[in-house]
Amino acid sequence: MKSQLKTLAKVLKHSFSSLDTVQYPDQQPYLAPRYRGRIVLTRDPDGVERCVACNLCATVCPVDCIALQKTELEDGRWIAETFDINFARCIMCGFCEEACPTHAIQLTPDFEMAEYDRQNLLYRKEHLLIDGSGKYHDYNFYQVSGKQIAGKAKGEADNELPPVDIKSLLP
Amino acid sequence: MPEISIDGKTYQVAAGKNLLQVCQGLKLQLPYFCWHPALDSVGSCRQCAVLMFQNDEDTRGRITMACMTGVTDGQRFSIQANSAQKFRQLCIEATMTGHPHDCPVCEEAGECHLQDMTLISGHIERRFQGPKRTHKNQYLGPFINHEMNRCIACYRCVRYYRDYSGGTDLNVFASRNNVFFGRAQEGVLESEFSGNLVEVCPTGVFTDRTYSQHYSRKWDLQSAPAVCVHCSVGCNIFPAERDGILRRVTNRYHPDINGYFLCDRGRFGYDFVNHGKRTEHAWQRNNSKQTTEQLNAQQAQDSLSAYLENTEQLLAIGSSRSSLENNFCLQSLVGAENFYSDNSTELETQLQRLLSHYRDTQPSSDLKSLETSDTVLMIGADVTQSAPRIALSIRQMIKNAGIAKAATIGVAYWSAAEVQNIRQDLKSPLHIISSHSTRLDDVACSIDNSHPQQQLDLINKICSMLSDDNPGAVDSRPDQISITDKATAICQHLLQAEKPFIVTGIHTGQPVELFLASLKLSAILYRRNKHAGLICAVPWVNSLGLALLNDRQQHFDTVLQRLEQRTVKTLVILETDLYRYCPAKKMNQLLADVANIIVLDHLITPTAEQADLLLPSASFAEQHGSWVNYEGRAQNSVKCFSPAQQRRPAYRWLTANTPFHSIVNDLSGIAECLNELPSLYPSQSADFHSARKTVRESGRSALHSYIDIKDIQPNSDPESNYQHSQEGVASNLDDSQSPAYIWSPGWNSSESLNQFQDGESGAIQGAQPGLLLFSKGQTDSSLVTADQSSDSIKGPPAESKNLLRALPYQHIFADEELSSCVTSISQLCPRDTIKINAAQASYLDLVSGQLVTYSFADTAHSLGESIQAQSTAALPLSIDDSIATGVVLLPALLLQRAAMGDDCWLRLAVAGERADG
Ligand code: SF4
Ligand code: SF4
Ligand code: SF4
Ligand code: SF4
């Protein structure tokens, strides 16, 4: 009896407290930048595609919904020729972002991806690629990698010595 | 057997090995870089450090390199001891100080021995913050990429390239931690075995350039245990596919054939499978409407049956590059009497003779026994060009004298640097009898480049010296004296040797008599010494298999005759290009008169272009099949991926989908030696399968989403116990059949092979060694072949001083049909030239570079007249002084096309002005 009265009182109290329901979509919730929603491919500070097609995101993906093919640009960069994400499968776990050694692949706070046609849930490279650098502004993979690309010769990356003169036998 | 203890456990181990080998055999996890099972130990990387205890009381022990420590009874070691672990960790940390931040853009990543060893050694965080040393890269040709920053200076590359494969143009430069591994100058690597650098180098310095062009990580590849189809050696390979593209080929260890290494033709020739000129659909020509129509599979099948309804004037040509099953199905379909091989009379005779030699006189030998032999006589074959892997084995044979010498002073064979020091210039003897220089000249003890007649004299001389019952009559003619001297020298070595080997080959343009004499010599030698071996390269991958089926010995020359006589109405051609055996003009004429031409092939060859019905067939990577290699070993090659479009294996077109197993069963019944063939194909089991794909394959639910976002069911393979998916047993957990790929936990690189081997350097567990068709039953004394050899090669049809004997010069990249259409390979094909020696040139008033034409002297040949009359295209002349006088060399393919039979006598004439002034 006592507990029933207690419950009634509690319910009654809620009639006077403020509402939790949000009037979505008229009212948009705040989502932190690290929220795991729609995936994008970003560009490095020079505006060049960051993804080097290393395949780590695809490998770590627990539902195997990323598929890509590596190719090379004239200037020596590795780049994705195709990059497909099947969002009908993606579980927004963010593993790909964690695995990515170049900060290319990033999850964004956008989750409004519903489609009437399932086929439209396949995002290809042109749908994924954005113009900016996303959450990580300064990282430039080729500046730390030893691989030579046009405009960055051997020895010109961060923390590199000039190329060895192989004709020299000096100790 | 010494008994040693490692980390408190006692093991019985083989004597004479080093501790690292022992650990590999026991599958203990001990890191290493510089040691390689085929290159042995030099102890330079310091990665295989273990703790060795002096005696039972010793508790501290001392660090020693496992790869440099021979095992003896009672020793006690520790791999796990803290100090040993710490040592290895520090060692790799030092190695990694200069290592670039490259893994994401490194072709090696995911199968990098350096990555694996770094993890095994427990070095997981970079402490060194100083600057990294860098190196410039070099262009090394179409096969290999060079990225020197990644080098850890293990020296494996130069030890492989120089010491093992005999190359000279790769070396180490500079000093200390600056060492550079590359060429003195940028340029194409010269060795025919350069591709092995990809697997030998434990890092991403040397990587497969062709693979990089359609790259995929190792874990995404679908592979299967297959057999190389680019020559008669039959090396074991793993073709690897993703998404319908054959991405690369890697070595599949077979202890008796290829061991750890392939040749470049085999490694890089795979790209024909992805060629733009692959056949995709069935086409039928409609002559009345002058159109070509695409058929669906059923229509194509019906159309084939319709064509073959009338067996009158039916003729079918089998293929030396197609599997036993495919040829057999064609033979059964058209009847043996209508089935012909794609070999000329001469080739067919030689192949049949070789078969009967194996059957009756002397068993065949494998490359492992060639490697352990101690004297080789190579006759009339430049095996580096025709069956390259054989040459690599001969190069190992050369070292045996040095290894034996080292053994006499107590140095173990695996101590590579010491053995090399003791060996110096000591070589096991290799004698070469040829008409021109070969790629093995640099290690030969004697080279006799002479006219085929003189070669024959020399061989006959050796034969008579070797056969006790027939001591050679003393001949005092001056040319005979020099021959006697040469023969004596060779004989001495052959007789002294414990295990002498004859290496020869069958190829177009070679005088048959010379081949028969080599067989006779081998037989005589074998009669004296049961360890004597014979290695005989045959033209193509399944030449011997086709010869086995073709016991009626129906050859291509008869086909030409029948075409000429217009007695062929329906012609079925299986996976062979007739335009390789006959000049194009002539072939066009001949085919024009055939009413129905049916071609099954995987490439659109000039022959396929003539087809009335073209059926697209599967390549070796897309079908199951058995191939018989040069030694008469039938090996099964497992299908790697499902053929796309309308492609299907020729055996399926030809039998309208008879199950593969029943084809093999029927095939096994046709000859006694094939009776056990079905044992190569384990019976189907409903509940056991192994996976062709790795557990970590990526992108399964996205790869084909662009076609349809709904998942596509993986293809099934009802013909074997392998699945086209990840379902089934992973390769590292299954030792009941050949693994589909080499990977095991912690060992991602090709070095993980040691986790699959049966003991150190043993065969892969569960792998099929193949079926030796002629391993027993040789009736020792019947020297069948001996009777049929002759004293002189066929002379020129008319005595004329300007007639030269034409012989082929072979080239590893130019001769084989499938590989030569691959871009990276065709780049390295030499320009076609006509070659003679300088004296001959000045006698004929010709100079180097001049354009010359040639015409054949033979008019006796049935087809002769019409062909010989036509003038041949002019080729530039090049001078090569190693060529014997009286001999002219033509590119092998050209000779095969132009020459009729082995009457290759020709006349040279100036075509016009000097080429390129
Ligand atoms: S992990 Fe990053 S760099 Fe690698 S393929 Fe994925 S997005 Fe590209
Ligand atoms: S060699 Fe190995 S460790 Fe070095 S960059 Fe390549 S994958 Fe990474
Ligand atoms: S290039 Fe490769 S094989 Fe050669 S020393 Fe360097 S790491 Fe070793
Ligand atoms: S030697 Fe012959 S079988 Fe071996 S890899 Fe080379 S081409 Fe293939």
Ligand code: FES
């Ligand atoms: S493997 Fe023993 S020192 Fe390199």
